[in-house]
Amino acid sequence: MSKRIFARWRILAQIIRRLMADERFFEAASFMRQSGPEGILWDPQTGLYQRFYAQHLLERAINAAIRKREQFTMAVLDVNKLKQINDDPKNGGHQKGDLVIRRVGDAIKSSCRPAMDIAARWGKGDEFLIFLPGLNRKGAHKVIGRVREALRMRSEELGLSISFSAGYAPWDPRKNWADAERDRPTTGGVLEGLVEFADREMYRQKQQSALRHLRQQNPVKAGSQLN
Numbered sequence: 001m002s003k004r005i006f007a008r009w010r011i012l013a014q015i016i017r018r019l020m021a022d023e024r025f026f027e028a029a030s031f032m033r034q035s036g037p038e039g040i041l042w043d044p045q046t047g048l049y050q051r052f053y054a055q056h057l058l059e060r061a062i063n064a065a066i067r068k069r070e071q072f073t074m075a076v077l078d079v080n081k082l083k084q085i086n087d088d089p090k091n092g093g094h095q096k097g098d099l100v101i102r103r104v105g106d107a108i109k110s111s112c113r114p115a116m117d118i119a120a121r122w123g124k125g126d127e128f129l130i131f132l133p134g135l136n137r138k139g140a141h142k143v144i145g146r147v148r149e150a151l152r153m154r155s156e157e158l159g160l161s162i163s164f165s166a167g168y169a170p171w172d173p174r175k176n177w178a179d180a181e182r183d184r185p186t187t188g189g190v191l192e193g194l195v196e197f198a199d200r201e202m203y204r205q206k207q208q209s210a211l212r213h214l215r216q217q218n219p220v221k222a223g224s225q226l227n
Helices: 003-019 024-035 051-068 082-086 093-111 137-156 190-217 219-226
Strands: 072-079 118-122 127-133 164-171
Touching: 051 072, 051 118, 051 127, 051 164, 051 190, 072 093, 072 137, 072 190, 082 093, 093 118, 093 127, 093 137, 127 137, 137 164, 164 190
Parallel strands: none
Antiparallel strands: 072 127, 072 164, 118 127
């Protein structure tokens, strides 16, 4: 057995030991039954990291960056209106929704920096997470802009307008990344706090985008929601 394969199996064993301590063990075991041990490392639909393995990588990367006092940004992406696509059998239903997820994964992989960024499928299936070392919010926004453009090009072939909302959690060792009391994470751990911070910003963007769309379609109703 090569050193690379041995190291991968050792990491896998560490992840399994950790998962056995909480309810996600059974979810991880299901992945392994369906796609083998490799299924716990990579998401079969997108080729991005699974959440289980990504958490291991992210904790190591975040701890190293904080220890070295290096900046980074965590970005959370959520596909817009995926449920509407899945619930529309006349337009392909879940089969079309799965294709949308694959296109998002392709756009992320083609836009991230090789051997630097960590990209994973997160959340309930339509959410993705990207760890961007060495980048502030502005730099991260440029990377996500590349993802949007790559996705736009890929979505044209589906006859759909695929979009996503994004939230950012920048870490700057020179200042507190969550000064405002309303933005302080409520869960424990740096990784959990960063994801929560980016998640809340992403949902604010999603709500604002939905309100802009409603304002274009029905200005009176949009005005009533603002009051």
